Amino acid sequence: MQYHALYQIAQIRDIEKQAKASLAIGNPTARLPDSLMITAGKAAAQLAWRILDAASKKDVKKIMILAGPGDNGGDAFEVAHQLAEMAQLSPEDTHYEIHVLICGEPNAYSNDAKKSLLAAQTNSIHWHTIDPLQQAQLQRDKLPQLNFSQFDLIVDGLFGIGLSRPITGIVAELIIQINHSKACPVLALDVPSGLNADTGQVIATIATTAEDAVAVIASHTISFIANKPGLHTASGKDYAGIVVVDDLNIDNGYYPVPYAYLSNPSQLSTLIPARKQNSHKGSYGDVLIVGGSTGMQGAAILAGRAALYTGAGRVYLDLIEPSSSVDYSHPEIMHSSIEEHDLSNAHVVIGPGLGHSPNALNRLRHALIHAPALVIDADALNLIAIHTDLQALCRNRSNLSWRTIITPHPLEAARLLNCDTGKIQADRCLAAQTLANQFRCTVILKGSGSIIAAEIMGNSAEANKALAKTDNHPNDGESRSTQPRSDKTQICINPSGNPALATAGTGDVLAGICGTMLGQGLSAFNAACLATYIHGLAADDCVRENFGPIGMNASELIPAVRKVLNQMIQ
Numbered sequence: 001m002q003y004h005a006l007y008q009i010a011q012i013r014d015i016e017k018q019a020k021a022s023l024a025i026g027n028p029t030a031r032l033p034d035s036l037m038i039t040a041g042k043a044a045a046q047l048a049w050r051i052l053d054a055a056s057k058k059d060v061k062k063i064m065i066l067a068g069p070g071d072n073g074g075d076a077f078e079v080a081h082q083l084a085e086m087a088q089l090s091p092e093d094t095h096y097e098i099h100v101l102i103c104g105e106p107n108a109y110s111n112d113a114k115k116s117l118l119a120a121q122t123n124s125i126h127w128h129t130i131d132p133l134q135q136a137q138l139q140r141d142k143l144p145q146l147n148f149s150q151f152d153l154i155v156d157g158l159f160g161i162g163l164s165r166p167i168t169g170i171v172a173e174l175i176i177q178i179n180h181s182k183a184c185p186v187l188a189l190d191v192p193s194g195l196n197a198d199t200g201q202v203i204a205t206i207a208t209t210a211e212d213a214v215a216v217i218a219s220h221t222i223s224f225i226a227n228k229p230g231l232h233t234a235s236g237k238d239y240a241g242i243v244v245v246d247d248l249n250i251d252n253g254y255y256p257v258p259y260a261y262l263s264n265p266s267q268l269s270t271l272i273p274a275r276k277q278n279s280h281k282g283s284y285g286d287v288l289i290v291g292g293s294t295g296m297q298g299a300a301i302l303a304g305r306a307a308l309y310t311g312a313g314r315v316y317l318d319l320i321e322p323s324s325s326v327d328y329s330h331p332e333i334m335h336s337s338i339e340e341h342d343l344s345n346a347h348v349v350i351g352p353g354l355g356h357s358p359n360a361l362n363r364l365r366h367a368l369i370h371a372p373a374l375v376i377d378a379d380a381l382n383l384i385a386i387h388t389d390l391q392a393l394c395r396n397r398s399n400l401s402w403r404t405i406i407t408p409h410p411l412e413a414a415r416l417l418n419c420d421t422g423k424i425q426a427d428r429c430l431a432a433q434t435l436a437n438q439f440r441c442t443v444i445l446k447g448s449g450s451i452i453a454a455e456i457m458g459n460s461a462e463a464n465k466a467l468a469k470t471d472n473h474p475n476d477g478e479s480r481s482t483q484p485r486s487d488k489t490q491i492c493i494n495p496s497g498n499p500a501l502a503t504a505g506t507g508d509v510l511a512g513i514c515g516t517m518l519g520q521g522l523s524a525f526n527a528a529c530l531a532t533y534i535h536g537l538a539a540d541d542c543v544r545e546n547f548g549p550i551g552m553n554a555s556e557l558i559p560a561v562r563k564v565l566n567q568m569i570q
């Protein structure tokens with residue numbers, strides 16, 4: 001089981017069910033050494049130990065373990081038991097004080113959880129309880145006596161994939177206090193409590209605003225059975241922290257084709273074509289940027305420079321406002337008009353600063369009809385959203401096997417799907433998938449954990465196998481059972497990037513890089529995955545170099561992209 005394969009909750013439940021059924025059925029009161037809960041607890045305890053070791057050099061280390069009402073709470077009991085056993089064996093100069101707060105009704109636990117609780121009760125542990133039946137009556141001032149800032153590690157076993165509604169009452173208060181204390185590392189078991197493991201949204205009612213919804217902000221998450229999409233997109237990256245995956249020794253044969261993948265850097269680096277000595281500017285692709293209406297020329301210039309710095313052989317600008325068609329700090333960028341350019345060998349990026357003028361519309365129509373390799377960004381997407389004839393032209397490109405990448409941010413995606421951004425963000429993978437199916441192209445849905453989605457062409461069963469195995473796909477390369485997927489879409493979540501990218505112009509840079517990557521002969525999907533990854537990686541590099549997360553600008557990002565791209569091929 002690999003880190004990069006992502007499974008939805010329903011798939012995890014299915015794997016779990018099959019794996020449990022395969023375990024020997026023995027005495028129901030006995031603890032099977034290979035029970036999933038014990039394996040999960042051991043893996044989490046070992047990780048907790050390492051985190052604690054790195055975080056605290058104190059002689060007395062205090063651990064608070066929160067146990068919710070379901071099997072996530074059962075995992076927490078097992079962690080408590082395992083940690084207590086490990087503490088007993090540790091050198092005497094360090095003392096471990098383990099606390100468990102039970103937020104569930106002991107009689108209502110599953111058999112596995114009860115057994116883990118019983119095991120933990122044989123250890124030296126400080127027990128605290130919140131009676132779930134009285135949660136609503138308990139006052140806020142009941143909690144501060146726990147004083148979370150005294151702990152060196154908090155383990156969150158409140159809720160996992162069984163969370164079915166927003167967290168409220170005293171448990172919500174508890175989480176707010178933990179998040180505010182920020183005093184120590186927080187290890188979430190399976191999923192940070194409150195986060196939807198499929199979508200990366202904090203679970204909220206329609207009546208609750210996103211600000212009121214609560215979830216544990218973890219420094220680390222140990223994801224059981226498989227990695228999950230919600231840990232890597234939307235709010236997932238803010239709540240999950242560092243994600244570690246443990247497959248609980250479940251046989252690979254129980255795993256269906258993953259729902260999605262995390263882009264895998266080592267696979268992506270193999271996509272970058274080696275440069276031959278015997279090559280020339282014609283070998284590395286022509287990129288034509290179309291955009292730059294009055295006041296927005298900078299957007300097109302940024303896209304052009306990004307194409308240049310990521311290795312396009314020749315870069316051209318076609319600005320709607322032609323008075324500034326020369327980028328004087330990069331005189332190597334040429335001018336060309338899309339209507340006169342031979343598009344058969346060009347890789348067109350249309351949209352940065354394009355505007356909505358008739359000129360803009362004509363150029364977009366021309367690009368959709370004549371450019372076999374096309375990146376559609378920004379205003380070009382807004383034009384497509386309001387012109388149904390352009391939508392049809394976009395869809396038709398796939399019949400010609402032409403490569404098309406669209407790069408919407410959530411608002412542009414909402415316009416394209418005629419909904420609001422809330423709907424897009426509520427399930428980003430689904431939104432990207434819907435766009436890919438509706439417009440029959442590769443989609444980069446930008447935002448935290450950008451989603452890359454594309455229709456799988458041809459025979460879907462064959463394509464599903466290919467998706468799990470092919471070298472062309474940035475996955476873990478492992479073969480697995482090929483249970484047919486319900487859709488025909490491949491989905492990748494991009495792991496790189498950070499809030500430094502939340503500034504004007506970075507989207508134009510991404511569009512330019514996509515143009516270059518199409519120019520290297522990659523499929524639209526691979527070009528989109530690689531471009532998105534290096535774009536985010538460059539932002540991460542800028543943060544490391546202290547150019548961000550505050551104040552990094554799109555111009556600074558461009559040379560950083562060149563740097564990380566060259567590092568990837570070394």
Ligand SMILES: NC(=O)C1=CN([C@@H]2O[C@H](COP(=O)(O)OP(=O)(O)OC[C@H]3O[C@@H](n4cnc5c(N)ncnc54)[C@H](OP(=O)(O)O)[C@@H]3O)[C@@H](O)[C@H]2O)[C@@H](O)CC1
Pocket residue numbers: 016020036037040068069070071072073075112158159160161162163164165166167168189190191224
């Ligand atoms: N089974 C196994 O072998 C393995 C399981 N594993 C572990 O189990 C976890 C899944 O366990 P789970 O299904 O029991 O769900 P879990 O997330 O603990 O929560 C469900 C409980 O919470 C309750 N509840 C829900 N929402 C609520 C709310 N807002 N506020 C209050 N209560 C709320 C809900 O009550 P109900 O909705 O029925 O009223 C129910 O009691 C999984 O994430 C992994 O950690 C791993 O060890 C691998 C092996």
Ligand SMILES: [K+]
Pocket residue numbers: 072156157158159160188189190191192193
């Ligand atoms: K949890």
